[in-house]
Amino acid sequence: MKVVAKPIEMAAWFTRDGIPHPIKFRIVNEDESYTVIKIDKIICTHTEKLAGNCMYVFRCQSVVEGIERIFEIKYEISTCRWILFKI
Amino acid sequence: MVSSNRIIFHIDVNSAYLSWTSVYNLQHGDTLDLRMVPSVVGGDPRSRHGIVLAKSIPAKKYGIQTGEPLFSARQKCRDLIIVPPMYDLYIRSSNAMVEILREYTPYIQRFSIDECFLDFAGTENIYKDYIELAYKIKDRIREDLGFTVNVGISTNKLLAKVASDLEKPDKVHTLFPHEIREKMWPLPVENLFMVGRATLPKLNKMNIYTIGDLANHDVEILKASLKSHGVLIWNYANGIEDSEVRSCNLPEVKGVGNSTTTSFDVADRKTAHMVLLSLVETASMRLRNLGNCCRLVSVSLKTSSFVNYSHQRKLLTPTNSTRKIAETAYNLFDEIWRGEPIRHLGVYLSELCSSEFYQISFLDDEDTEKSSRLDKAIDAIRLKYGPKAVMRSVFLHSGLKPMMGGVTEDDYPVMTSML
Incomplete structure (x- = not known):
């Protein structure tokens, strides 16, 4: 996996305790078209608190353009932003 | 009541502003660790507020000093990376660190944004080995929060503070009274807390160059030339200091x-x-x-x-x-x-x-x-x-801010010269 740190548009659901569960997201390609990726499986999650900044980290697995890939997405609590961190 | 066999920790974040900015950038996908290259945190160089607020350890090797203008820092190192300060991030990082420290003892004095004193009075039965505890705290901060700290251990705040300054980064040091002669006295006198650029030339004139020289000097002579400050630093040089770990850092607003x-x-x-x-x-x-x-x-x-x-x-x-x-x-x-x-x-x-x-x-x-x-x-x-x-x-339309002064809107732990 390589660090890409790209902002993404996310559809997610939240539990009653406020824990996010990502469902699918889309990224803007260079030609400004969208690629939608459905999250097939969340392998593991953890929270990180680096420099006091809380983020949920999800390691997921999806089929992207016919290839099964593992990637990492992050949700930053202070800004409510999702990023595709590593793929 | 201050007992004679206290255990005091001093926690000091290594190049605080710079580490925090660096960890934040890495968390957001930056691949460059600012701590590993010559870099400084400084004001906006376009406005005239440009001075070095913090520097990385590689930047220190170029002779860049905290407080010097960005212009002269850039002359010393042409590839210097300059990042603007992010005070809200620093407060958040500092709060997160204090939150972790609070799990170990309720007696915490936040000495400044990146320094804390911890008192472990009465915890002999909980923590058997203080050195082990110090390593645990240090490693936990590194693992959870991503930045490194130095821990100084001693029986009072002054010695703990000197201890945490001995060798950086990511280290634990002890400086108990029996170690003063060996570990503290060989240090240059300007490393002692409260010996600054005004006192240093006066001490040098009296042929005092190391903390040991100061400790072994006649206190009456120091008192005659430096008044009560002379007695204070002589006490400090001998490791004599007994202030409490106060939960409120500022004693009284004057x-x-x-x-x-x-x-x-x-x-x-x-x-x-x-x-x-x-x-x-x-x-x-x-x-x-x-x-x-x-x-x-x-x-x-x-x-x-x-x-x-x-x-x-x-x-x-x-x-x-x-x-x-x-x-x-x-x-x-x-x-x-x-x-x-x-x-x-x-x-x-x-x-x-x-x-x-x-x-x-x-x-x-x-x-x-x-x-x-x-x-x-x-x-x-x-x-x-x-x-x-x-x-x-x-x-209105004056270009001036209607309210000036202060660091940010949040409460920023300020520095003080009182332990």
């Missing part, structure tokens, strides 16, 4: 002040008055927040040729009204200013007393009750909707 270095030279009276007003706005709000009135107002200024002067006046009756303080500040300014361009302006309010009661005076020129209600209303609006919610119309 005054409230604000100052600013303007990004342009102030050359006319009206602009200077506006800068003073904006400083008084924040200072008097803090004064009211403390529940105090002041009896002494002082104004200081620095000209473009770096000449300082100041002027102060005692008021007939104590006050905390923005208008009254500002008017006094204007008068003081008009009396001292000789027309030269100004770089820096400051206002300081002292001789505080409680604002619970107010002695009405025949000489009051305003309805104090009314103006205090106005100040109260404005403070409440600013607290609720932010400092920009209400401002004086004089600042």
Whole structure:
């Protein structure tokens, strides 16, 4: 996996305790078209608190353009932003 | 009650501002670790506020010093990376660290934004081995929060502070009284807390170059030349210090002040008055927040040729009204200013007393009750909707900030010279 740190548009659901569960997201390609990726499986999650900044980290697995890939997405609590961190 | 066999930890974040910025950038996908390359945290180099606030260890090797202008830092190292400060991030990082520390002891003194004293009095049965505990805390901060700290262990705050400074980064050091001779005395005397650039030349003149020289000097001679400060640093050099780990870092507020270095030279009276007003706005709000009135107002200024002067006046009756303080500040300014361009302006309010009661005076020129209600209303609006919610119309289109001074809106743990 390589660090890409790209902002993404996310559809997610939240539990009653406020824990996010990502469902699918889309990224803007260079030609400004969208690629939608459905999250097939969340392998593991953890929270990180680096420099006091809380983020949920999800390691997921999806089929992207016919290839099964593992990637990492992050949700930053202070800004409510999702990023595709590593793929 | 201060017992003689206390265990005090001093936790010090290694190049705090720089580490925190670096960890934040890495968390957001930056691949460059600022700690590994020559880099500094500094103000915005485009405005004139550009000085080095923090430096990485590689930047230190180029001789870059904290506090020097960015311009000269860049001359020392051409590939220097300069990042702007992010105070809200620093406060968040510092709070996260204190939160972790609180799990180990309730006795914590936040000495500054990146330094804490921890007292482990009465925990002998919980923590068997303090060195192990120090490593645990240090490693936990590194794992959870991503930055490194130094831990100094000793029996008082001063020795713990010296210990944490011995070798960086990411280290644990002890400096117990029996280790003073071996670990502290060979250090240069300027490494001692409270020996700064004013004291150092005086000590060097007395042939004192190391902490050991100072410790073994005749205290009476030091007292004669440096007064009580001489006794204080002699005690420090001998590891004598017994202050408590206070949960509130600031002992007692003796005054409230604000100052600013303007990004342009102030050359006319009206602009200077506006800068003073904006400083008084924040200072008097803090004064009211403390529940105090002041009896002494002082104004200081620095000209473009770096000449300082100041002027102060005692008021007939104590006050905390923005208008009254500002008017006094204007008068003081008009009396001292000789027309030269100004770089820096400051206002300081002292001789505080409680604002619970107010002695009405025949000489009051305003309805104090009314103006205090106005100040109260404005403070409440600013607290609720932010400092920009209400401002004086004089600042409209002036390019000046209606409220100046202070670091951020949040409570920023300030530095103090008192342990």
